[in-house]
Amino acid sequence: MKFRDRSGDDLKYKRVFLIMIILLLMTILVGCEGQGDLKIITYDNQGDLLDDVYVGLYSAKYEQRLDFAYTINGEVNFIGLPSGIYRVKLVSWESSEELEIQIKDGESTYLKLKIE
């Protein structure tokens, strides 16, 4: 009876296994992204903190509202946002403002805004 030499096959299996692991890791890494925080502080014309301002957080092209909050003691915080470009809409009784912001991985973005 003749036995096959399996050392060549083993090497091939190891290579295939390695490629598979690399592909899986790439898939996982592509799916992961960094996170950052956003803090917005609103003031009125007299420089006093402004409450009850609507702060809406939207996707870059306004397709979707991702979160919202109203200012309390002049501020709102959005914690752990995936890094990327966002649109922010601020609405008080008197006025409305829109802006684009970039959230970077591991960074906190602070915005101080005077609402006219």
Place this chain on the structure above:
Amino acid sequence: MLKYSKSFSTILFIISALFLINLPADAVSDLEKEIAKKNLVKYQEEYGLAYLEATARNRIYNIFDRLSAEAAKDARDLNFKLYIVDAPVLNAAYLGDGNLVLFKGLVDRLKDDNQLAAVIAHELGHGVNNDIEESINLIQGLQVGGVLFETFTKGNRYEGILDVAGNIGLNLLEKGYSREQERDADEYSVSLSERAGYDSYGAIELMYILKEGGSNDTRLGELFSSHPNLDNRVDYLKDLVKSFKDAKELYYSPIATARALAQGILSDNLEMVYGSYWNKVQGNRSLNQLKNNKNLKQIEERIVIISLDNFGELGYTLELRNQVENTARVAISFYDDNNQQEDLSLAIDLIKDQYGWKLVRDPRIYNLK
């Protein structure tokens, strides 16, 4: 070398297939469009479109227009269309890509607008919930599994892949929707009927009519499917309709919800407080967990202190401070009845959903030092 190449391509195929199955599908896929088209042709060829008197036809399409206009807000990628098929059965179906089918047997039986709205809203629910796409993904997953099995056992991968697309439409018609999808569509039906101005009690009446039966054929549609059981369906629909109607009375505006919350806080009625929260918040936090909530405990302590300080009953005022895109900020100010002095002011953030205006987060104290 050949063996190595085959193993490698097989693994690559598995990874690609798994990756593709998990890709999110925002818009209607070409496959869903193709399946919907085939199913629609099948129904039309087999039974033909029903002839209806102008009055009856206008009545049905008016109801459909009102409901689909409202449902389109939840599924902007769908263009809803309704077909009435000439089959004497009590059934209806959602075929995918916005296409709904009602059978003449059911249309003839339902005399009440609310019952008809319940059927149409249920089928629209399958569209809004993307149920066809979900089923396609599930069946695709199962069939990709079958293809892989064939690849390993027979090596005829390419024939297998071609079979996947061909069999999906047939599978969808035969298997219908899952129990969970049916429940979600029922829930959507109640919600949509109320939003469009119909009485959601029509959904319960519809179940009684289906229970009475008549000529049915479960292969033609999913409304009269054996799952979930019709008795269970009546029970949970009764609970659902009641909660919608209660919510409509209690939480019909930001101020109404703020009132319910303020009364709950003052009377130490935690269930009332819990009921004013958004169902997504309730999903993450039970009533028991709310009892130990730090923010609410802080508010309760302040209420107790100011009550003792003032030797009197506390009153409250409610003020709508802002309202934007189905969200609102309301201020609740508690004051002593005797000296009318404001002692504690709370900010609450609300969102409007199918159960009315609800709290999206815990109340916070203004000017908290």
